[in-house]
Amino acid sequence: MQPLFAPWNTLSEGQKRKWIALAQNYPKLPPAEQATLHSRMTEWAALSPQQRAQARLNFADTKKLAPDDKKAKWEAYQSLSLAERQKLAANASSKPVGAAPAVKPVPAQKLASVPKPKTDSADRPRIKVDPAKVDHHTLLPQPVQAAAPGSAPVERQ
Secondary structure, three states, X not given: OHHHOOOHHHOOHHHHHHHHHHHHHHHHOOHHHHHHHHHHHHXXXXXXXXXXXXXXXXXXXXXXXXXXXXXXXXXXXXXXXXXXXXXXXXXXXXXXXXXXXXXXXXXXXXXXXXXXXXOOHHHOOOOOOOHHHEXXXXXXXXXXXXXXXXXXXXXXX
């Protein structure tokens, strides 16, 4: 668990539980598997949060493949020259932007479209107000004084 000391506080509770479970099984593993687990833990701890997110996405994609297809693709990749691998990496899909990309990409038809704001002010409703009837300090209507019986109401200003 020592390789995870530095990034431990950045891990989620689920990730911490998973690493603890792996550590509890560590003594039961053969020495070769212990070495593999320790080296992978060290590699994982060295990744940035964005690289870890990309690794999770890649893992989710490979889980969808049949074992034979996965093996065939890996062998085909291994047979590529270094230049071909670099070219393939350069043409790879863009990496996710943000702190928490989805493990399973959401289909475009399930995403809500954001409405565009209207720029034409002629469509907006307007209320016509007589400026003389508005208190300029509060922007509220001027109070109406009670009128004497039989006379028209008088507004004060």
